[in-house]
Amino acid sequence: MLEIQNVKKLYTSTTGVKEISLLCKEGETVAFIGPNGVGKSTILKIVSGILKADEGTVLLNGKDTAWFGTRQNIGYMPEHLNVGKKISAKELLYLISDYKYKGKYKEKIDESIKNYALENQCNKPFCKLSMGSKKKVGSIIAFMGNPELIILDEPTNGVDTAGIICMKRDITEAKNRGCSVIVSSHILDFIGSIADRSIFLKNGQIEHIVKGKENLEEIYTTLYL
Template identity: 30%
Template sequence: MLAVKTSRLSKVFGDVVAVDGLSLEVKQGEVFGLLGPNGAGKSTTIKMLTGLLSPTSGTIEVLGRHPTDQELLTSVGYVPQDLVFYGHLSAKENLELFANCMEVENAKERVTELLRLFELYEAKDRRAAVLSGGQKRRLNVAIAFLLTPQLLILDEPSAGMDPQSRNMLWEILEGMREESNITVILTTHLIETADRLCNRVAIVDHGKVIAIGTPSELKGKGKDGEILEIVLNNSPPDLMGKLNDYDVEITEHMIRFRNLDTFSELPKIVEKLNGLIPKESIRSFNIRQKTLEDVFIAHTGRSLRE
């Protein structure tokens, strides 16, 4: 059984097509990421998976069931993008309240355990409203961990977290997966989150999947997966027709070779550039691995952050 299967899923709000024919299959035990810029339709997709929104068209199965099936209430954990807790209650009281609603066994112990795990113990008696940004995000996530879900859905879990909180969350998630083969679906607009955490990533834009695969598949697995960036002190000379053998992008102060197998291709490139660009005008010469950002740019012509 798949953890999630969607088929030609769409959601239209008036004249906005938020999700546009999304077909996805998420296997059990995977950490699956939806990576895309703001407005790509990630939260709308998640809200349909959790039964909060009904699709305009298409079908969804979550753990083999319809998203609104009551059985899913205890097997799916959901952390919404917006913070959901009571500001006038303390961190501890919030967890206790939600534990009661969810009929968590050994609630008292579980709450203490989560306060410690999410490093909220020191702050447990402080009103949630006055916690720091990172603490608020952690409390929001901790609530979803009251039960050990089969499927955990996290909408932008790392947004607004400082790097330390972020690392801690990743460690908690990795630990849980080792213990319980939990499936995780998360959305993010952050390259690093998708790359570091996900077994598979679907890059989405305008409600559509534009690329899908493991991070290393998407980046080209080392072979043809490198980028050479030559930064210049001044605008490059007219190189029209001179670098046709390569996938090259030329901007105001940069010549970027994409999809290179640098080790075998570099000598020829250097030889070629020798006659074209004076050595003094080269400010830096940098070879790096392709990132998921490069994959996004290659498909859309835009950067993720724009």
């Protein structure tokens, strides 16, 4: 279970996250929705432990996510991933398997490469892949090792239909295993099809929470347009 308790992170007096509290149960998918600059990526970075909150704590099954040992149980797909020029997508995935999981899950990586239709791309340097292909590799990274918490920052950017279908299937499988999933996206249809709860952010605060599959577009129009 993921507990976000009174998290606050301000870059300036108006930008950042003002105060967010949330409980995400095992097997639940929570989505953050909102326009650019509303604090979606900031809250995901705080949850992952990459960024320190000014106030508040984030606990995964009672353990602080900022603690190094908790990282093993978190799968994170960042908005952007910078790696060197030479390393290929497959080499990167194998390297993560070696470093984070002591060489396990290599067969699963090969299977995921096939599922995401990355066979022709996986031997090219990662930095030269298209945005969609990079996101697909990011998705394989996030789901690798069956983590307890999966964080997906803008997972659908530039991804083709096959990739989105595959991503949805991976999210459903992870949920069935009891994994909590936190996602941020601008694609409301995608969120509507995967999220158990959708949280609308405004000015760094929770503005509205929707359970189930209500009409997200209508709520978005009312809140922001």
